[in-house]
Amino acid sequence: MKSIYSFPGFLSLTFLFFSSFVLSASFDCGKASTGVEKKICSSPSLSIMDEKLSEFFKPLKNRRAFQVIESDWLESERNSCESVECLEDAYVHQIQFLSPVAIAPRPTQKDIKLMLGDKAYAQFERSWRVIDLAWLPNEKGAVERFVISAETISGMLYVIVFEGHFDPAMIAYRGNLYEYVDRNDRPVLHTIAKDIGFDGALNLGSNDEGKRFAGILDGAFYYRQQLSKNQLRGMVYKLGSKLPPVESSLLFQQWPNTDENAVSGLTFGWGGDYGKLQAYYSHTKGYETIAPVGRPEVGWNIYSPIWSKSRPTFYFKNGNETIWRANVADKTLTKIATAIDDGMINNPTPVDINGREAVVYLNGYTLKMAISLDE
Structure with a gap:
């Protein structure tokens, strides 16, 4: 996949030095105070790069994730450069x-x-760029946390998260539903519903959760609220509205995440340590090995394979510590994220962000997004 834009002319130093915009950075050079800012203003190539970066960032500046990305880049990459060459590389990337x-x-x-x-798939360990999106309230008694749905609609990311506990008397989960919208809103999380019985799937929280009864459809989030052990009602919340959910006669039902959008079947073998991870296809006989026993990590403890809607790729967590992606077209297996602070990873859910491959997930009570650096 290639970017919509092309850079060879832009990156040519010959072009840069003869451009009519040579000393036009995106900020006021008359107020440049740091060494990096002065280098940018005194370099024709860097001035144009700074302008170009500003153009690309402009349509993304109201998205919280990209504000975090840009701020981190300024602090950890651009402002740590001591030479024009280092700055040019940082801007290009x-x-x-x-x-x-x-x-x-x-x-x-x-x-x-x-x-x-x-043969097994080619194996890589390429940590994607990881961003903290939001922190759940982590209220007293909340011991279960799940990403229920994540969708990019008209370029905007919406994530629905549940936090609560299992209520054995009701035989259902009880807790709060939250919405994260990737825009510069305050507060970052909106509470959709508080202290409700929530029926999100046949076996919410298990490896194969079965049919799902909560999800996003036509710009709205549908779910079933459990009123008692024997009573449920359909509810709907309009995404991004911050309005109270209302009762709905439409009941949402969808295949399990492990089956939805699947391009191939998967097998998880046993034998000593957890065995081979294999794929098979309905149009041809045989199996192919995605990962052999004990490689690249010691033992496999695979949970929740979820297929991408837009790519021949599925994602899964190995134990509670790492997230992996397997591409059945180019036959690659890649570790893309690792838990931090001894937290537990939950529900890696694929989305597309600005056309890039990304995964939304929970690490403890932190909602995170890992986004690919390579496309």
Whole structure:
């Protein structure tokens, strides 16, 4: 996949030095105070790069995730440079990262070939850029946390999260529903419903949660509220509205995350340590090995494989510590994120952000997003 924009002319120093905008940075050079700012203002190439970066950031500046990304880049990359060459490299990489990406058409199962021979997928460990999106209230008695749904609609990311506990008397989860919208709002989280019986899936929180009864459809979040052990009602909340949810006659039902959008079938073998992770396809005989026993980590303890809607890729957590992606088209297996602060990872859910591959997940009570640096 390639960016919608092309950079060769922009990155050519010959072009840069003869441009008519050579000393036009995105900020007032008359007020430049730091060494980095003075280097940018005195360098024709850097001045243009700064202007170009500002153009790419402008349509993203109201999205909270990209504000965090830009702030982190300024502090940890740009402002740590001591030379023009270092600054040019930093700007090139950030412009490429912020530029919108065109997503290639998703191949069908018949387009994907079975890998021949007893070989495993090529294995990589490439940590994606990880951003803290929000912190759940972590209220007293809240011991369970799940990402219920995550969708990008018209470029805006919406995430629905549940925090609470299992109520054995009601035989249901009880707690709060929150909405995260990736824009510069305060507070960052909106409480959709508080202290409710929530029926989100047949087996919410298990490895295979079964059919789901809560999810996003046509710009709204539908869920079932449990009133008693034997009474439920359908509810709907309009995304981003911050209005109270209302009763709905439409009941949402969807296939399990492990099956929805699946391009291939998966098997998780047993034998000593957790066995091979394999894929198979309905249009051809045989299996291919995604990961052998004990590699690349010692033992596999695989939970919640979830398929991307737009890519021939599924994501899963190994134990509670790491998130992996497997691409059945290019036959690669990549570790993309690791838990921090001894927290437990929950519900890695794929989304597309500005055309880039990304995963929303919980690390303890922190809502995070890992986004790919390579496209």
